[in-house]
Amino acid sequence: MGLSILDLFKIGVGPSSSHTVGPMIAANRFLEALQQQGHLEDAHQVRIELYGSLAMTGKGHATDTAIMLGLMGERPDQLNPDLAPELIDTIRKTGQLSLAGKNSIPFLESQHLHFLHGHSLPKHPNGMTLRAFDNAGLELFHNNYYSVGGGFVLDEQETEQTSASNVIQIPFPFNNARDLLDIGDNSGLTIAEIVLENEKHLGRSDNIQRDLLTIWQVMDSCIQRGCEQTGILPGGLNVRRRAYQLHQELLNRPKDQQDLLEVLDWVNLFAIAVNEENAVGGRVVTAPTNGAAGVIPAVLAYYHRFVPDSNKEGICIFLATAAAIGMLYKKNASISAAEVGCQGEIGVACSMAAGALCAVMGGTNQQVENAAEIGMEHNLGLTCDPIAGLVQIPCIERNTMGAVKAINAARLALKGDGQHHVSLDEVIETMRQTGLDMQDKYKETATGGLAVNVVAC
Template identity: 50%
Template sequence: MTTSLFDLYKLGVGPSSSHTMGPMRAACRFARELDAKGELAKVSRVQANLYGSLALTGMGHGTDRAVLLGLSGNEPATIDPAVIEATVAEIRAKKMLNLAGMRRIGFDEPRDLHFERETMFPPGARTQHPNGLRLIAFDGSGNRIEERTYFSIGGGFIVEDGAETAFAGEKETRLPYPFHSAAELLEVAQTHRLSIDEVMMANECARLRVHDASANDEELTVRVRSGIDAIWQTMKGCIDRGIATEGILPGGLNVRRRAHRLAERLKEKEATGQPTDPLAPLDWVTVYAMAVNEENAAGGRVVTAPTNGAAGVVPAVARYYERFVTGADHEGIIRFFLTSAAIGILYKENASISGAEVGCQGEVGVACSMAAGGLIAAMGGTNGQVEHAAEIAMEHNLGMTCDPIGGLVQIPCIERNAMGAVKAVHASRIAQSDSEEHKVSLDQVIRTMYLTGLDMQSRYKETSLAGLALNVIEC
């Protein structure tokens, strides 16, 4: 168990965690390692080759921009979205970039950035994942100084070719309550008479203790809670910006932002004192999810949950809990994020959260499962109900393809987040109403999702070669 809550929920920029954040992190790592090895001064040119889904949908997902920004020493968690456009424009206009932020070299995109659309995997690579990026540094005589191959495996996680684990931010730590499956998680919690969120809190504190052995349990708990609060505040800020902003999303599809208009209509109904619509809270769930993913599509600041393409589901359901559930409080929000992260970790470590690997069931489907289980925990449900809700949510997302029109994270991605958030609420309600005994376990549905994704034809996995991307005219 190597993934932390703060690996799963991390700050980034849109429009894609796998196609924008991952390549930016890989390119930045490559540039910084050149400096660390004392080779930066020798570099006169860098070439980037994109493969598989990165090549096929990379233009619409901003992969080209991400590589330029990463080579320039930028990280998705810290770059200011407001400077991205100007930074990329300057690189392109001058055909120069500041490698690792320290050495200016020429960079001519037609020569140095290749979309290898006919090649699924980097030649000679040991790792087989459809999001491949190969970076090569040359000296002034054209000799290769360094060559690295990376894979963006979903959620902003990257792994170097042949490596066994992703660069997630935290190395494996001895945890008080390790678990590798939902069954183990439930067993550990039952044995120690803990809720799932308590198991997660103890494990997250253990991760922090590695870096500060002198801190006591109370201090570490405060830090974890503060980190969760920061994530939640960023998510809420994203919702609010999405609701406040109007206009056309970038990319050429001319998709109009809708969250603002939908929110205004709901506010008007509430202000006129019309008879209360019992399903109005679900309309707000739709607005919250769409607001986040419109911000993501515009390249704004979002939190991976567990990916950018699915970033609207979890915050929409958390906002639903906060606003519409009687008795909602801050402790419930803490339980929500700890528990949803436990579920996300199970998918991340036992299956996949990459649309390019398993389709959108691995993105919106996983987010729906996380949010459903998190909502149960927030409302004080049992561990069994959490597991049941998470299983129900994924069971009804199995087989969902990833077919973004024009390679843009807009259609069907924005509405799909709204549907995923509503499904999460329904899944939690079914689990609450039912007994804890059910035929299909969360572990079984996670395994089924992964095998379904492997069986799915590759053109339905974030290539824009099939589905809606093929049958809807881009206009």
């Protein structure tokens, strides 16, 4: 299994990994393909066609602006979120787009960017087609791209590849949780150590501990930024930011007013702060998606601030363990709400955070697996029904619930001996099957659930 920890945790921008980060990456790859084929300088026009969930909720998830930024050569991990509105405003005012930051081409959204409601590409609900034309209007190149969740993007050819000949050899390959537990039993390694050993062979980082601490720094900065901002979230729902007020209340709570559950207020704050930043298109870490970006930072912040003897090594163990669990879902089910509903986002993040917290609190591999299983078992069937297609209601509060569930799951697992009736592998398969059975209106299309039962104004 050649997935890297850095595949599960990507530094990017909000509001959506599949609808914002993925399309931006797809546009980047489209430019790279044009360059490789020698067509970039000949391209005088582009056309984008959005299908499925990208068409249905793309406006609310900033898919249109993400693709335009991507066509300009902007990348999710390097884009300055504060400058993005100005770049988009320039395109809309001038009717010109600087393709790859070089040649300027005509670009009018009504002509060149199409939301094809009711149509889908065959390989995944988050499909898009990007086309380039020369000065005479003849097509130079096109390809289909699929944003398959968590910022992962496949083109049409990659969806058809079945060969494993290019798989990087790693010392501890695993396909499921049973493999992980067996490797741990035979080697004496923890789940985090297994993944970190594999990481040395993937070539993604020359210092994975440094990169993991950078990921945590971005998460923590996002929490801090979210606690400092006030105002109304964009999009038309008029949702007021709450993190600032919650933070002030917690800071100023009288010391003589004892509340044994105050720590949960802090966890809620951490998650809300991150997801409010995500909702405004701020800098976040996809963990493993943007819609669920607050769960893991909130639980990791809980560890960092409230668990005695927390340290940098524990932060690395937390993220490595979480990534191992996320890899299992990525391989054997899905982390895309458009494919399996929000159980694939909040549910997966909750499972990852539960196992990770259990690990840093001294849990055995078996207890970690149990915590991850509990975290998902009680999110099975969770729908994705964002009001007005925005990652605000119910998404922001849903992150708080995922974080609190994860902490409870870890504590439950630590009270046991690791033996339990439902395995993590079984719950992952159940999640996959539940996603297949779920109606499309509950899979990030904003055509069911809260999205139609609550007036979006």
